[in-house]
Amino acid sequence: xxxxxxxxxxxxxxxxxxxMLELLTERDDVWGEIKLIASERSAGKKLMVRGxxxxxxxxxxxxxxxxxxxxxxxxxxxSAIWAPIAAERGAIAVDNSGAFRMDPExxxxxxEVNGEKTxxxxxxxxxxxxCTTLSMIVVVGALHKKYGVTExxxxxxxxxxxxxxxxxxxxxxxxxKVAGKELGHKAGDVREVVNDFGPFPAPLALNVIPWAGxxxxxxxxxxxxxxxxxxxxxxxxxxxxxxxxxVRVPVITTHSLTVVARFKNPVDVDAARNLLRNSEGxxxxxxxxSKKFPTPADVVGTDPTWVGRIRxxxxxxxxxxxxxxxxxxxxxxxLNTAQIAELIAKEFN
Amino acid sequence: xxxxxxxxxxxxxxxxxxxMLELLTERDDVWGEIKLIASERSAGKKLMVRGxxxxxxxxxxxxxxxxxxxxxxxxxxxSAIWAPIAAERGAIAVDNSGAFRMDPExxxxxxEVNGEKTxxxxxxxxxxxxCTTLSMIVVVGALHKKYGVTExxxxxxxxxxxxxxxxxxxxxxxxxKVAGKELGHKAGDVREVVNDFGPFPAPLALNVIPWAGxxxxxxxxxxxxxxxxxxxxxxxxxxxxxxxxxVRVPVITTHSLTVVARFKNPVDVDAARNLLRNSEGxxxxxxxxSKKFPTPADVVGTDPTWVGRIRxxxxxxxxxxxxxxxxxxxxxxxLNTAQIAELIAKEFN
Numbered sequence: 194x195x196x197x198x199x200x201x202x203x204x205x206x207x208x209x210x211x212x213m214l215e216l217l218t219e220r221d222d223v224w225g226e227i228k229l230i231a232s233e234r235s236a237g238k239k240l241m242v243r244g245x246x247x248x249x250x251x252x253x254x255x256x257x258x259x260x261x262x263x264x265x266x267x268x269x270x271x272s273a274i275w276a277p278i279a280a281e282r283g284a285i286a287v288d289n290s291g292a293f294r295m296d297p298e299x300x301x302x303x304x305e306v307n308g309e310k311t312x313x314x315x316x317x318x319x320x321x322x323x324c325t326t327l328s329m330i331v332v333v334g335a336l337h338k339k340y341g342v343t344e345x346x347x348x349x350x351x352x353x354x355x356x357x358x359x360x361x362x363x364x365x366x367x368x369x370k371v372a373g374k375e376l377g378h379k380a381g382d383v384r385e386v387v388n389d390f391g392p393f394p395a396p397l398a399l400n401v402i403p404w405a406g407x408x409x410x411x412x413x414x415x416x417x418x419x420x421x422x423x424x425x426x427x428x429x430x431x432x433x434x435x436x437x438x439x440v441r442v443p444v445i446t447t448h449s450l451t452v453v454a455r456f457k458n459p460v461d462v463d464a465a466r467n468l469l470r471n472s473e474g475x476x477x478x479x480x481x482x483s484k485k486f487p488t489p490a491d492v493v494g495t496d497p498t499w500v501g502r503i504r505x506x507x508x509x510x511x512x513x514x515x516x517x518x519x520x521x522x523x524x525x526x527x528l529n530t531a532q533i534a535e536l537i538a539k540e541f542n
Numbered sequence: 543x544x545x546x547x548x549x550x551x552x553x554x555x556x557x558x559x560x561x562m563l564e565l566l567t568e569r570d571d572v573w574g575e576i577k578l579i580a581s582e583r584s585a586g587k588k589l590m591v592r593g594x595x596x597x598x599x600x601x602x603x604x605x606x607x608x609x610x611x612x613x614x615x616x617x618x619x620x621s622a623i624w625a626p627i628a629a630e631r632g633a634i635a636v637d638n639s640g641a642f643r644m645d646p647e648x649x650x651x652x653x654e655v656n657g658e659k660t661x662x663x664x665x666x667x668x669x670x671x672x673c674t675t676l677s678m679i680v681v682v683g684a685l686h687k688k689y690g691v692t693e694x695x696x697x698x699x700x701x702x703x704x705x706x707x708x709x710x711x712x713x714x715x716x717x718x719k720v721a722g723k724e725l726g727h728k729a730g731d732v733r734e735v736v737n738d739f740g741p742f743p744a745p746l747a748l749n750v751i752p753w754a755g756x757x758x759x760x761x762x763x764x765x766x767x768x769x770x771x772x773x774x775x776x777x778x779x780x781x782x783x784x785x786x787x788x789v790r791v792p793v794i795t796t797h798s799l800t801v802v803a804r805f806k807n808p809v810d811v812d813a814a815r816n817l818l819r820n821s822e823g824x825x826x827x828x829x830x831x832s833k834k835f836p837t838p839a840d841v842v843g844t845d846p847t848w849v850g851r852i853r854x855x856x857x858x859x860x861x862x863x864x865x866x867x868x869x870x871x872x873x874x875x876x877l878n879t880a881q882i883a884e885l886i887a888k889e890f891n
Contacts, residue, residue: 344857348697348800350750350789365724368748372721375714377794383839399717400839401699401791401798403851403865408830412811412853421856434857438800438865440699442750443792445726449750451697451787462761481757490732490749502752504761507770508693508783516752516787 197225198261198541200534201284203275205229205240205249208358209266209289213527214242220531223538230256257282261541262534265289266526280317287533289321289526291415294423296320301426303327304532305474306334311536319533322427323419324525325349325405325439328448329517330427331498331524335472336465336513337428341457343511344434347420350442350449351405352489355521356392361445363391367398368443397443405439414439447489448521452514459510466503474524479503487518495520496528546574547610547890549883550633552624554578554589554598557707558615558638562876563591569880572887579605606631610890611883614638615875629666636882638670638875640764643772645669650775652676653881654823655683660885668882671776672768673874674698674754674788677797678866679776680847680873684821685814685862686777690806692860693783696769699791699798700754701838704870705741710794712740716747717792746792754788763788796838797870801863808859815852823873828852836867844869845877 202217204210210231217227218241227242229249236251250256252275257263263284265272272290279286293299293316300310301320311319322330328349333342353364367387376382377399387396395402406415421435434455442449470477478487479501486501498519506512519525551566553559559580566576567590576591578598585600599605601624606612612633614621621639628635642648642665649659650669660668671679677698682691702713716736725731726748736745744751755764770784783804791798819826827836828850835850847868855861868874 346695346802369721372718379843380840394833395837396839400837402837403835412830436802436855436863453695453785481761484743486752488744488749488751490745491729494728506785514785
């Protein structure tokens with residue numbers, strides 16, 4: 194590589210941005226200059242990336258001049274305005290917000306599943322899926338290629354950091370408040386002690402909350418419909434049946450999901466397990482006789498999607514059930530964005 | 543009532559036994575003498591029930607003489623031996639262990655669903671279902687009566703107290719250990735600080751564990767097969783399709799479940815919600831526009847099964863999805879046992 198492309202990281206100071214800087218330091222150094230961009234409030238801050246201090250610049254049209262790839266980890270409404278501006282100034286925008294995911298002119302990419310789609314980007318924008326979809330789609334995609342998926346029934350165990358840094362801060366503060374108090378024995382006793390719910394609609398410490406995102410049609414949340422619509426788009430199956438229930442759990446980082454997946458063809462559970470063992474980006478931990486399976490506390494901070502508890506349905510030879518864990522800030526956000534950006538970087542070879 | 547029947551509580555000092563004594567104090571006083579029975583180790587202890595001090599007696603055949611109803615909240619192997627001894631001595635045994643649940647000569651009873659089955663007890667033993675089954679079956683049973691259920695896909699969010707008092711103690715100790723330490727950010731960091739897993743196969747604080755019970759056939763756990771087999775027996779549907787994945791979460795008490803239920807007939811979601819509003823033992827909290835739904839921290843210590851997030855499938859008019867919460871020590875154990883015992887007490891009128 195002679196001319197390494199210039200990268201911009203927009204939203205460099207957020208929860209995902211912080212992980213992105215770690216990833217850029219750890220991964221193959223395919224980038225030339227790296228610009229760090231954030232809101233006015235964070236401009237001037239100095240952050241470390243690849244062992245060097247970089248000064249954060251405020252978001253403005255000019256910062257994209259000379260940028261080849263711009264990764265966005267910012268709220269939907271910020272991406273909606275600024276990703277097109279970056280594209281107009283000549284950068285390929287890789288956007289981790291929900292702003293463009295369902296846009297038919299914007300590919301929604303998971304490199305292990307549909308990496309070839311990055312090339313078809315008429316708007317100069319490529320979308321990164323939602324963290325909950327990403328926490329299972331590499332496993333589902335690998336099985337789909339062999340068996341042809343027809344239906345997914347998914348329940349999530351979503352981490353606090355899916356709601357950003359304020360989600361992490363809120364859960365940590367709540368954990369401190371409830372410690373040593375013998376709560377969770379009477380209705381409302383946690384609620385009496387924990388009064389700051391942060392981004393959540395109820396206490397999260399010593400609790401689970403069947404809600405993530407905002408209310409959409411038919412009583413579903415935005416998060417549940419993202420799992421449905423994004424899975425359909427990534428797998429290229431417009432009539433895939435998907436039922437998701439998203440539940441927040443008191444875990445800092447790493448989403449877990451139970452998945453019941455039906456296929457066109459019968460699935461031998463041992464063959465499926467072997468297929469997953471040989472799939473890129475997947476680690477199988479599935480030794481029930483020694484109680485080995487993935488848990489979020491053992492997966493957080495790692496890159497792959499971890500899968501265990503792989504079982505055949507007892508009622509239907511075409512159905513598998515399994516439990517997946519994926520770090521929602523890494524594969525669920527920063528890592529997948531970085532992987533997409535690296536696919537584009539190859540075009541500069 | 544002139545001759546109020548004599549009750550024995552076997553396992554009076556355990557997590558469920560403790561809740562049972564509270565319930566016996568709160569509920570209609572249908573009992574004459576109440577004997578408290580536990581292991582040799584707890585004999586002589588004085589416990590309060592109905593405002594009076596009662597001395598705990600050691601388990602022995604003679605303690606059942608003169609007892610009309612004996613409630614058992616003890617491990618499977620203790621029930622397996624002692625429930626038949628109680629029955630032999632003339633007591634009706636109401637057993638909350640797994641020892642007899644699938645015995646075709648022992649009814650498995652949930653009063654709101656199949657209370658009439660208490661009368662058919664050739665062995666003098668009636669079984670109480672597992673707490674996970676009980677946390678959803680009142681809701682499923684009410685829907686089944688109208689729509690005819692054909693399939694259940696269930697994921698649990700099970701509380702620590704489902705593993706008994708040691709489950710509660712373990713989670714509380716772990717919560718204290720992790721507080722204030724910024725854990726859950728790197729793989730294994732929780733495991734380094736939390737070294738006593740108690741009855742669980744992994745740390746539970748800041749984590750979820752896809753495991754409850756012991757390994758059975760085809761990779762399923764005993765808990766998952768209980769949900770399947772007990773639901774079939776209680777609902778009287780021998781070929782009901784059931785897929786359960788049981789996951790432990792860091793909640794002290796109250797199991798939550800996501801349920802996808804398919805029926806023979808199409809289900810109107812508003813009609814189903816109204817049916818549940820009018821069902822005995824069920825409370826509907828389902829106002830997504832104001833983010834109202836049940837959570838375990840708001841349900842613990844209460845008697846009903848709480849249900850919310852009731853949605854129609856977007857793919858199949860015969861399928862509903864919902865989220866239920868039930869106190870696993872009350873409806874999931876002590877309360878249902880007390881309700882069965884009270885049905886028998888009526889026979890003494």
